[in-house]
Amino acid sequence: MNLGITATQYLEQIKNGSLTVEEFISKTMERINKVEPSIHAYISLNNDAISQAKQIDKKLKAKENVGSCLGMPISIKDNICTKGMKTTCASKMLENFVAPYDATVISNLKSQDAIIIGKTNLDEFAMGISTEFSYFGPSRNPWNTDYVPGGSSGGSAVSVSALECIASLGSDTGGSVRNPASFCSVVGLKPTYGLVSRYGLISYANSIEQVGPMARTVEDTAFILNIISGIDQHDNTTIDKGKVDYTKELDVGVEGKRIGIISEMIGEGVDKQVAAATSKAISKLQTLGAECNEVSLDSVKFSVATYYTIAATEAGSNLARYDNIRYGFDFDVEGYEFNAYISKARKNFGPEVTRRMILGSFVPSAGYVGKYFLKALKVRSKIKSEIEQAFKKFDLLIAPTSPVLPFKIGEKVDDPLSLYLLDINTIVANLSGIPAISIPYEMTNGLPIGIQFFANSMQEKTLLQAAYALEKTTNLPGVPI
Amino acid sequence: MTKIGLEIHCQLTKLESKLFCSCKADYRSLDINTNICPVCIGLPGSLPLLNKNAVEKAAMISIALGCKTPPKIAFFRKNYFYPDLPKNFQITQYNAYGPTSIGSDGKVLIEDKEIRVRRIQLEEDPGRLVYEGTSEKTLLTLIDYNRAGTPLVEIVTEPDFETPKQVRLFLNVLADLVENLGVSDPSLEGALRVDGNISIDKGNRVEIKNVGSFKDIEKALHFEITRQQSLAERGIPIPAETRHWDEARKITVSARSKEEEQDYRYFLEADIPWVLIDSSVIDKLKKNMPESIYSKKERYIKKYGIPLQVAEVLSSDKFYSDLFEQAHNEKNAKEIANIITTDLKGFADTKEQREQLKLTPKHLADLADAIMNNIITRNSGKLALQEIVKSGKPLSEIISSLDLGHVDDKSSLSKIIDDVFSEEEKAVSEAKLNPDTINYLVGKVMRKTKGKADPALTLDIIKKKLDSK
Numbered sequence: 001m002n003l004g005i006t007a008t009q010y011l012e013q014i015k016n017g018s019l020t021v022e023e024f025i026s027k028t029m030e031r032i033n034k035v036e037p038s039i040h041a042y043i044s045l046n047n048d049a050i051s052q053a054k055q056i057d058k059k060l061k062a063k064e065n066v067g068s069c070l071g072m073p074i075s076i077k078d079n080i081c082t083k084g085m086k087t088t089c090a091s092k093m094l095e096n097f098v099a100p101y102d103a104t105v106i107s108n109l110k111s112q113d114a115i116i117i118g119k120t121n122l123d124e125f126a127m128g129i130s131t132e133f134s135y136f137g138p139s140r141n142p143w144n145t146d147y148v149p150g151g152s153s154g155g156s157a158v159s160v161s162a163l164e165c166i167a168s169l170g171s172d173t174g175g176s177v178r179n180p181a182s183f184c185s186v187v188g189l190k191p192t193y194g195l196v197s198r199y200g201l202i203s204y205a206n207s208i209e210q211v212g213p214m215a216r217t218v219e220d221t222a223f224i225l226n227i228i229s230g231i232d233q234h235d236n237t238t239i240d241k242g243k244v245d246y247t248k249e250l251d252v253g254v255e256g257k258r259i260g261i262i263s264e265m266i267g268e269g270v271d272k273q274v275a276a277a278t279s280k281a282i283s284k285l286q287t288l289g290a291e292c293n294e295v296s297l298d299s300v301k302f303s304v305a306t307y308y309t310i311a312a313t314e315a316g317s318n319l320a321r322y323d324n325i326r327y328g329f330d331f332d333v334e335g336y337e338f339n340a341y342i343s344k345a346r347k348n349f350g351p352e353v354t355r356r357m358i359l360g361s362f363v364p365s366a367g368y369v370g371k372y373f374l375k376a377l378k379v380r381s382k383i384k385s386e387i388e389q390a391f392k393k394f395d396l397l398i399a400p401t402s403p404v405l406p407f408k409i410g411e412k413v414d415d416p417l418s419l420y421l422l423d424i425n426t427i428v429a430n431l432s433g434i435p436a437i438s439i440p441y442e443m444t445n446g447l448p449i450g451i452q453f454f455a456n457s458m459q460e461k462t463l464l465q466a467a468y469a470l471e472k473t474t475n476l477p478g479v480p481i
Numbered sequence: 482m483t484k485i486g487l488e489i490h491c492q493l494t495k496l497e498s499k500l501f502c503s504c505k506a507d508y509r510s511l512d513i514n515t516n517i518c519p520v521c522i523g524l525p526g527s528l529p530l531l532n533k534n535a536v537e538k539a540a541m542i543s544i545a546l547g548c549k550t551p552p553k554i555a556f557f558r559k560n561y562f563y564p565d566l567p568k569n570f571q572i573t574q575y576n577a578y579g580p581t582s583i584g585s586d587g588k589v590l591i592e593d594k595e596i597r598v599r600r601i602q603l604e605e606d607p608g609r610l611v612y613e614g615t616s617e618k619t620l621l622t623l624i625d626y627n628r629a630g631t632p633l634v635e636i637v638t639e640p641d642f643e644t645p646k647q648v649r650l651f652l653n654v655l656a657d658l659v660e661n662l663g664v665s666d667p668s669l670e671g672a673l674r675v676d677g678n679i680s681i682d683k684g685n686r687v688e689i690k691n692v693g694s695f696k697d698i699e700k701a702l703h704f705e706i707t708r709q710q711s712l713a714e715r716g717i718p719i720p721a722e723t724r725h726w727d728e729a730r731k732i733t734v735s736a737r738s739k740e741e742e743q744d745y746r747y748f749l750e751a752d753i754p755w756v757l758i759d760s761s762v763i764d765k766l767k768k769n770m771p772e773s774i775y776s777k778k779e780r781y782i783k784k785y786g787i788p789l790q791v792a793e794v795l796s797s798d799k800f801y802s803d804l805f806e807q808a809h810n811e812k813n814a815k816e817i818a819n820i821i822t823t824d825l826k827g828f829a830d831t832k833e834q835r836e837q838l839k840l841t842p843k844h845l846a847d848l849a850d851a852i853m854n855n856i857i858t859r860n861s862g863k864l865a866l867q868e869i870v871k872s873g874k875p876l877s878e879i880i881s882s883l884d885l886g887h888v889d890d891k892s893s894l895s896k897i898i899d900d901v902f903s904e905e906e907k908a909v910s911e912a913k914l915n916p917d918t919i920n921y922l923v924g925k926v927m928r929k930t931k932g933k934a935d936p937a938l939t940l941d942i943i944k945k946k947l948d949s950k
C-alpha cells in the first residue's frame with residue numbers, strides 16, 4: 001500500500017473499494033511507530049483512530065452518509081484545541097491540558113469524518129522557526145534528520161512530508177506554516193486573516209495569526225481549506241464570504257497574470273541556491289504566459305522589527321493567563337505571596353517564550369510605548385498600504401519562502417536574532433492580513449527549497465491557481481525516510 | 482476649595498448574558514463557580530463574543546448623561562495580574578488614542594452645579610475573591626468566577642463636586658436614571674459601586690477605593706476632608722495615594738500598595754472588531770429609550786397639575802412612575818399621584834415590600850375614583866389601601882367588609898354629632914372660645930364613624946350646632 005497518495009487519490013480508492021479506512025489508518029499508525037523515533041513529529045497520538053476508522057468503514061458499507069474526508073488521517077498542530085485529547089502548546093505550562101471543547105476547525109474536520117490521527121510538535125506556544133523550542137524536544141527534518149524541519153508548525157510539516165498523515169493543520173503567525181512547509185518540501189497556506197476561525201487556536205499574536213492547511217499537493221491544500229474556512233459564530237473576526245469551492249478551476253493557469261517579484265526578498269541575505277531556484281521559477285512562470293516584474297516594498301526592511309514588537313506585545317498579554325491557578329502543573333502554593341507565586345509559576349516557560357514575554361512587557365510599557373509599540377503600528381499600516389498599492393499593479397507577488405536552506409539542529413539555537421531575521425520573507429503577509437502559500441520547488445544537496453506566492457485579501461483562489469500552475473512544472477523526489 | 486471626582490461602576494443587571502459569553506449576567510445566588518464557561522474563565526483558545534445588547538444599554542446610559550458617542554467604538558486590553566482576573570487582562574475601553582469608548586464629554590446638573598462626565602466605558606467585571614476572615618489577615622483566599630465577565634459600565638466624572646452632599650445627590654440621580662432606563666437594578670448588592678478622588682486647596686489627589694455603599698461614600702468623603710484639612714492646618718503635606726475605606730472603623734486607611742505605579746500596557750483587543758455606531762442607531766435608541774425622569778416630571782406638572790414635590794418623588798422612582806402610568810387617566814391623575822406618594826409610604830419602600838405588594842394599577846384607579854366620587858373619604862381610602870396591599874382584594878369588597886362607605890347624609894351625621902356633644906360637654910363649652918377644640922370634636926366624630934364621615938360636612942354641622950347653642 002502506498003501511504004504517499006494524495007487526498008484526491010485516497011478519496012477515489014476509498015470510494016471504489018480498493019482501500020478501506022481501517023487498512024489505511026492501521027498502516028499509517030505502523031508507519032508512525034516506525035519513523036517517529038528518528039523524526040519526532042508527534043506529541044500525542046489518537047488511540048481511538050483505528051476504532052474510528054472501523055466505524056467509518058461500517059457506515060460506508062451500509063451506504064450511510066459519510067463526510068467528505070472519508071476517514072482521511074489528518075494531524076493537528078498541538079496549539080489547536082481538541083476535545084478529549086491533550087493540547088500542550090509544547091509547553092510545560094499546558095503539559096496536561098485537555099480542552100473541554102473542539103476548535104471550530106476541528107469540529108469542521110470531524111463533521112466531515114476526518115480522523116485526527118495525532119497532535120504535532122511545535123516551538124513552545126508557536127514561538128520559533130525551527131521547532132527546537134519544544135518542551136518535548138525538537139522534531140527532525142525527514143530529508144535529513146540532522147537538520148531542523150522549520151517552525152513553528154514543524155511537527156505538522158514533518159508528519160505530512162514523512163507520510164504519517166495525508167494533511168495537517170498548522171498555524172501561521174509570522175510564517176509558521178510556510179517556513180516548515182518550505183523546509184520539509186510540502187505545501188503550506190496562510191489564509192487571509194478572518195477566512196478561517198481562530199476559535200480554539202491558542203492565541204500567540206491574535207491580530208495576525210491564522211490556522212492554515214498543510215498537504216503534499218496544492219489540490220489537497222485547497223480541499224482542506226474548503227472544510228476549515230468560513231464565518232464562525234464563535235469568532236467575531238471571521239468574515240462572511242459565502243461558500244467558495246477552492247478545488248474548482250485550479251488548472252486555469254497563469255497566462256496573462258501579472259506577478260510582482262518582491263525586490264527586498266531576493267537580494268541581500270538570500271542564499272545563492274535559493275535565489276537561483278527563485279529565478280528559475282520566475283522564468284517558468286513567464287514561459288507559462290505570466291508577466292513578471294520586480295516591485296519594491298520599501299517597508300519590508302522594517303517588517304522584522306515591527307513583527308517582533310507587535311507579536312511580543314500581544315503574546316505578553318495572551319500568555320498572561322498561564323498563572324497556574326485554573327489549570328496547569330503540580331505546584332504547592334503554600335507560603336507564596338501572589339506576585340511571588342506568579343513569577344515562580346511563570347519560570348516554567350521555556351527560553352524563547354520567556355524572551356518574548358520580557359520583550360512584550362517592555363515595548364508597550366509606559367515609557368517606551370511611543371518609541372516601540374506605536375511606531376510598530378505605524379509601520380504596519382504603511383506595509384498595508386504598500387501592499388494595497390502593489391496589488392493595483394499585480395495579481396500576485398512572488399518570493400522565496402525562506403531566504404536560507406534548512407539549517408542544522410543546534411546551529412542557531414543560541415542566536416535568537418539570526419533566527420528572527422529568517423522571518424523576513426513571510427511576515428509581510430501576517431502584518432497585512434493577506435494570504436500566502438509556499439510550495440516545494442527544488443532540492444539542493446538533499447534539502448528542499450520552497451517558493452512563495454502572495455495574493456490580495458480573500459484572493460485564495462488566484463493564489464491556489466498560480467501555485468497549482470508552478471507545481472505542475474516540478475518533479476521532486478520521494479522522501480528518503 | 483474641595484474638588485471631588487467619581488468613578489462609578491454600574492453593572493448592566495438587566496441583561497440576559499455576560500459581556501462576552503452566554504453565561505448569565507445575573508450571577509447572584511448561584512453556586513460558586515457554576516456560572517462559567519471557557520470564555521469567561523479565559524481557557525486557552527477561547528475568544529470573546531461581544532454582546533450587542535450590552536453595547537446598546539451602555540449607549541443608552543451615555544445618551545442619558547448627555548455624552549457624545551463616536552461613530553465607531555473599540556475595545557482595549559488592560560493588562561495586570563490579579564487572581565480574580567481569569568485572563569490577567571481586562572477587556573475595557575480606552576480613549577488615550579482618540580475617543581473610542583461608548584461615551585465622552587457629558588454633563589449633569591446637580592442643584593445648578595454642572596458636573597461634567599469625562600467618559601463612559603463598557604467593560605467586563607472580574608470574578609470575586611472570597612476571604613476567610615478579612616482580606617488583610619486571611620490565610621485562605623478563594624475565587625468565585627461566577628461574576629467574571631458581567632457587563633459593567635464605568636462612568637468617570639471630572640473633579641467637579643465641591644461637597645459630599647452634591648456627590649450624594651448625583652449618585653441618587655444616577656441610580657434613579659439607570660433604573661428608569663431599565664438597564665440596571667441599583668438595589669442589588671454590588672450593582673453600583675463608587676470610587677472617589679478628592680483634593681483640598683490644590684493639594685494632592687487622594688483616591689478612595691473599596692467603598693461598599695452610597696451612604697458610605699458620603700461618610701468617606703467627609704472623613705477625608707476632615708483628615709486632609711487637619712493635616713493642612715498643621716502644615717503636613719498630603720501625599721498622593723490610594724486609601725481604602727474601612728467599613729467597620731468608618732475611616733480611610735492608606736492602601737500602601739503601589740497602585741499608582743501600575744502600568745496597564747493598554748492596546749487594542751483584536752479579537753473584537755470595531756463596532757460601528759452610526760447616527761441612525763443612536764436616533765433609534767433615543768426614540769425607543771424610556772422617557773427621562775426630567776421629562777416625566779415636567780409632564781406630570783404641566784399636563785396634570787401635579788405639585789412639583791409630588792412630581793419629583795413620582796418621576797424619580799421607576800416603580801412609582803410605572804404604577805402611575807398604568808393606573809391614571811386624565812381625570813384621576815392628580816389623586817393617584819397623591820395616593821402613591823403619600824398613602825403608599827411605608828408599604829412599598831423596600832424591595833421586599835414591593836415584591837410582596839398585592840396592589841395593582843386597577844386598585845389605584847378604583848381607589849382614586851371612589852374618593853373623587855365621594856364614595857369613600859380620603860381617610861377611608863387610606864384604610865382600604867392598607868388592606869389592598871396585604872390581600873389584593875378588589876376595592877368594592879374591602880369597602881363593604883370594612884364598612885368604609887361614606888357618611889355624607891346630614892341627618893345621620895347630625896345624630897352622631899349630637900351623641901359626641903353629649904359625651905364631650907366640657908369640650909363643647911370650650912369650643913366656642915377655642916377653635917382647636919373644634920378639631921378635637923371633629924376627631925371624635927371621625928373615630929365614631931371610623932373615618933367615614935365627610936370631614937368638611939362634619940365641620941360645617943359642628944360649627945352650626947355650636948353657633949345655635
Ligand SMILES: [Zn+2]
Pocket residue numbers: 499502503504516517518519520521522630
Ligand atoms: Zn461564560
